[in-house]
Amino acid sequence: MKKYKPLLPFFICYFLLLLVNWMIMAFLPIYLKSVLLSDEKTGIIIGIYSISSLIMVLPAGLFSDFFSPKKIAISGAFLFMLYCGGLYKYNGYYQLAVIALIGGTGNSILNIILYSLFLKVMGLGVRGKKIALFQVGAYLGFGAGPLIGGLIVQRYSFDMLFISATGLSVILFALIFTLKDCAPIRFSLKDYRVDLKDSRIFLLLLIVLMYATHFGVEQTSFSLLMKEKLDFSGERIGLVFFILGVWMAALAPVAGHSFDRSNNVIVILITGLLSSSLFQVITGYVSNFEQLIVIRILHTMGDALVIFTIGILTSEFFPEQRLGGHAGVVHITRTIGIFLGNIGSGYFNHIFSYDRSLIINGAYIFIFTLMTLRMIRKKFTL
Numbered sequence: 257m258k259k260y261k262p263l264l265p266f267f268i269c270y271f272l273l274l275l276v277n278w279m280i281m282a283f284l285p286i287y288l289k290s291v292l293l294s295d296e297k298t299g300i301i302i303g304i305y306s307i308s309s310l311i312m313v314l315p316a317g318l319f320s321d322f323f324s325p326k327k328i329a330i331s332g333a334f335l336f337m338l339y340c341g342g343l344y345k346y347n348g349y350y351q352l353a354v355i356a357l358i359g360g361t362g363n364s365i366l367n368i369i370l371y372s373l374f375l376k377v378m379g380l381g382v383r384g385k386k387i388a389l390f391q392v393g394a395y396l397g398f399g400a401g402p403l404i405g406g407l408i409v410q411r412y413s414f415d416m417l418f419i420s421a422t423g424l425s426v427i428l429f430a431l432i433f434t435l436k437d438c439a440p441i442r443f444s445l446k447d448y449r450v451d452l453k454d455s456r457i458f459l460l461l462l463i464v465l466m467y468a469t470h471f472g473v474e475q476t477s478f479s480l481l482m483k484e485k486l487d488f489s490g491e492r493i494g495l496v497f498f499i500l501g502v503w504m505a506a507l508a509p510v511a512g513h514s515f516d517r518s519n520n521v522i523v524i525l526i527t528g529l530l531s532s533s534l535f536q537v538i539t540g541y542v543s544n545f546e547q548l549i550v551i552r553i554l555h556t557m558g559d560a561l562v563i564f565t566i567g568i569l570t571s572e573f574f575p576e577q578r579l580g581g582h583a584g585v586v587h588i589t590r591t592i593g594i595f596l597g598n599i600g601s602g603y604f605n606h607i608f609s610y611d612r613s614l615i616i617n618g619a620y621i622f623i624f625t626l627m628t629l630r631m632i633r634k635k636f637t638l
Contacts, residue, residue, distance in 0.1 A: 263386060265434045266374045267393040272428040273366050274397025275404070276340065276421050282402035282497055283490065285479050287414050297349065299476050299602015301356050306472060307595040308360030325373040326437040332365025333429040339363075340425045344418035368587045370435075375571050377436050387567045388512030392505045395560070399501015406494020456635045459628070460569050461589045466624050467529065467562060468590040470536055472597020473617040481539075481610040482548070492545065499549060500556045507560040521565045522636050528561030529625040536618025540611035569636065 281302075288298040339359025346352045374390050408417045482488040482496065511524060535555035542548045570586055601613040 263374065263377070263389060265431065265436070266370060267389055269366075269393075269428060269431050269435065270370050270390060271393035271397040272424060272431065273336075273363070273370070274394045275401040276336075276397075276424045276428065277363060278398050278401030278497065279405035279408075279417065279421050279424075280340070280343065280401075281475060282479055282493065283405050283409055283414070283417065285476060286483050289480065290414070293349065295606045296602050299598050299605070301349075301352060302475050303472075303595050303598035303602070304353050305356040305360040305363075306475070306591055306598055308357045308364070324437055325369050325376075326432065326435050329366060329369040329373070329432050329435065330429070332362045332369060333425070333432045335359070335362025336366060337362075337422065337425045337429055340418060340422040344415060344422065364587065364591065366432075371587075373435065373437075385509065385512040387571070388508040388564065391508045391560075391563060391567065395501050395505035395508060397501070399498040399505070402497030402501075403494040406490040406492070406497075410490035454573060456569075457573050459631055459635050460566070460573065461586065463525075463529075463628070463632075464566060464586055464589045465593045466621060467532070468593025469597035469600070470532065470617050470621060471590075472594040472599075473536075473601040473613050474597075475594070476598050476601040477605055477610045477613045478539075480605070481614070485610060486542070486544070486548065488545070496545075496548065496552065500552055503553055504556050504560040507557060508564060511561055511564040521568055522633055524561050525565040525636065526625070526629065526632060528558040528565065530558070530622065531555065532558030532562060533618045533622035533625060534558075537615050537622065539618070540613075540615035 284302065285298055288301060289295075293301070335358050339355055339362055342355035342358065343352075346355050371390075404420075405417055408420055479493060482493050488496070532555055535551050535558065538551050539548070539555060542551055566586070597617065601617070604613040604616060
């Protein structure tokens with residue numbers, strides 16, 4: 257347990273970040289619709305939150321290699337606090353867009369710094385289990401946040417949701433100060449360009465881009481599907497996220513242990529991509545709570561496997577001393593994919609329906625996976 261002790265603060269901070277983020281994100285589309293925003297504007301606001309990370313994520317990653325990562329994380333936590341408080345006090349669509357911009361920037365800084373700093377301080381031993389520990393915090397936060405948010409929305413109000421999120425973001429801000437910092441390393445920016453010429457990295461980034469679109473579709477459409485088509489209450493929507501989060505948290509250590517024993521990511525990655533995309537399609541056809549839980553458990557099994565292998569491949573392909581900047585590149589690629597999913601699903605929701613957005617998204621990721629199978633087998637042998 258001694259080798260895991262320095263990593264526990266990262267687990268707690270990442271858990272809190274995802275908890276607060278998904279307390280809000282699971283119900284933000286419903287809230288925006290309740291204040292009479294159109295599907296297109298709802299998609300734009302959530303898209304701004306996603307794409308705003310492009311403003312700071314790469315500079316933050318580079319700065320974390322050259323300067324103190326912990327100080328940069330503190331600035332990100334401060335912006336995230338402003339976002340949570342701003343949602344309670346905003347006045348109008350354009351002010352809401354600015355708040356989303358601030359929140360997305362703070363969230364992305366925290367995501368990239370926590371992740372890259374964790375990879376730098378975790379050490380080389382039992383890499384799979386350590387990355388799985390970090391991701392367990394994320395999955396538990398992803399599950400607990402909507403459950404808590406659903407209870408608050410159902411029993412109190414959206415205002416109380418934003419007040420509670422603000423209080424928890426203050427605790428997160430304080431806990432960032434407990435993280436272990438990493439000494440900066442001096443090197444030339446040309447080293448980054450040399451690293452990125454690796455053909456394995458190009459394929460990894462392409463997979464991250466295509467796969468991430470499904471997160472954008474889910475952010476915009478999944479909660480609305482449960483609310484509008486399936487008529488779920490706030491508590492039931494939260495319960496869905498909670499069940500899925502706990503399930504993914506249970507899967508992560510299994511994937512980590514499997515990798516540490518076999519060192520084979522190819523089967524894990526391909527299984528994850530096919531499962532995630534296939535059951536994304538089937539989600540569009542569910543008609544009740546029980547069906548939704550079964551289908552989304554199978555879908556998120558794929559998500560857990562893909563997210564784990566992306567973490568492993570990032571730590572494998574990029575030099576440790578430049579992980580901050582390169583983790584920023586991975587995060588930017590992911591963000592562009594999420595943004596495309598946000599905007600695309602907002603458009604398809606207006607033209608078709610919430611379920612059709614999920615079907616279309618899952619189908620093209622499934623086809624993309626089949627088209628790249630040969631390249632994955634060739635490039636990703638460790």
